[in-house]
Amino acid sequence: MTAPLKFAPEVEAARxxxxxxxxxxxxxxxxxxxxxxxxxxxxxxxxxxxxxxxxPATIAIMNGCIHVGLTExxxxxxxxxxxxxxxxxxxxxACIATKGTGATTVAATMICAHLAGISVFATGGIGGVHRxxxxxxxxxxxxLELAATPVTVVAxxxxxxLDLPKTLEVLETQGVPxxxxxxxxxxxxxxxxxxxxxxxxxxxxDEIAASHLMRRTLGLPGGQLVANPIPEQNEIPRSEIMxxxxxxxxxxxxxxxxxxxxxxxxxxxxxxxTAGRSLESNIALVLNNARLASAIAASLANK
Numbered sequence: 001m002t003a004p005l006k007f008a009p010e011v012e013a014a015r016x017x018x019x020x021x022x023x024x025x026x027x028x029x030x031x032x033x034x035x036x037x038x039x040x041x042x043x044x045x046x047x048x049x050x051x052x053x054x055x056p057a058t059i060a061i062m063n064g065c066i067h068v069g070l071t072e073x074x075x076x077x078x079x080x081x082x083x084x085x086x087x088x089x090x091x092x093x094a095c096i097a098t099k100g101t102g103a104t105t106v107a108a109t110m111i112c113a114h115l116a117g118i119s120v121f122a123t124g125g126i127g128g129v130h131r132x133x134x135x136x137x138x139x140x141x142x143x144l145e146l147a148a149t150p151v152t153v154v155a156x157x158x159x160x161x162l163d164l165p166k167t168l169e170v171l172e173t174q175g176v177p178x179x180x181x182x183x184x185x186x187x188x189x190x191x192x193x194x195x196x197x198x199x200x201x202x203x204x205x206d207e208i209a210a211s212h213l214m215r216r217t218l219g220l221p222g223g224q225l226v227a228n229p230i231p232e233q234n235e236i237p238r239s240e241i242m243x244x245x246x247x248x249x250x251x252x253x254x255x256x257x258x259x260x261x262x263x264x265x266x267x268x269x270x271x272x273x274t275a276g277r278s279l280e281s282n283i284a285l286v287l288n289n290a291r292l293a294s295a296i297a298a299s300l301a302n303k
Contacts (some may be wrong), residue, residue, distance in 0.1 A: 004096060008069025015117070022049045023068075023113035023151070026060040029075070030084040030103040031264055033279070039079035039241035039259040041283055047282060048287045049122070050275050052294030059112045061087060061102035068116045078103070082111035088141045106153065110223065114149050119300055121153050121208035121211060122293035124286045125189040126225065128158040129166030130262065131249065138259070139170065147174035151223040152212045154293040156230050156285040157194060160238075161245055161266045164194050167245045171255035172199065177215075177224045180209060187229040190236040190281045198227055205292065209299035228292050234284035236277060244273045278285065 007015065014021050024045060029038045046056040057069040060078055067074065085095050085102040092111060095102040104112060106126050113121050127140025146153065158167045168186065171178050180186055181197030188194035202208050208226055248269040257265045270278045
């Protein structure tokens with residue numbers, strides 16, 4: 001039995017030609033923004049990948065298949081769909097087996113990308129260790145996936161709503177390379193710096209691609225996290241965003257929000273408190289990550 005992969009025509013042609021391909025997640029479409037902004041943003045990200053010399057492969061689960069790349073109609077249908085499951089490692093197989101519709105998180109996208117032979121994935125920010133995890137044990141499956149699945153993930157660090165020191169500690173324990181691109185500080189999603197030093201720094205896509213290949217040569221499991229800082233003109237500095245995050249976290253605690261509902265609640269609340277500025281920054285950082293991921297994928301294709 002083989003994995004039920006369905007490649008979009010553009011992606012299939014790229015595979016046959018050996019062209020660089022960048023995987024993209026689908027939760028930004030189904031759980032990140034309302035219609036029609038969700039589809040408009042997804043198209044912008046795909047266009048950015050193409051403009052940067054690679055082929056986009058947005059991944060989603062539909063009708064019992066892992067769709068690797070979406071046609072225009074499929075993207076629009078997904079953007080309008082309701083009751084779409086938010087899939088991680090734990091529920092990916094069940095959704096496929098029951099022919100459900102699901103959007104892939106970082107962990108699920110990594111799994112599907114690897115099955116499809118795609119080595120590079122661009123996202124916004126990874127999940128991590130939630131605040132209070134010493135009591136709730138709320139740690140994103142993204143961290144363990146990075147330790148298990150050989151995909152290079154380009155993100156603007158981890159989401160700033162998380163416990164970033166503990167997130168970095170778990171990544172180190174799991175043996176995941178955390179590479180800051182072009183700076184020494186670990187970025188924090190909306191902000192270029194978290195105030196924490198990144199374990200590694202690389203200054204070019206070629207270095208990152210070489211590291212990806214060397215891990216394969218050495219037989220090391222897992223992928224790499226490339227922490228790509230948001231462009232300076234689009235950032236919300238830590239001094240501005242942290243009080244907003246603290247307010248949102250307090251609200252979530254008061255309302256008893258937990259598990260998978262925490263991140264969407266916090267992001268929506270932060271959006272409201274910043275009068276939409278957080279979403280504008282979010283879109284800018286995803287586009288920036290798409291550009292870097294495309295350059296890394298192109299370097300891998302040429303090696």
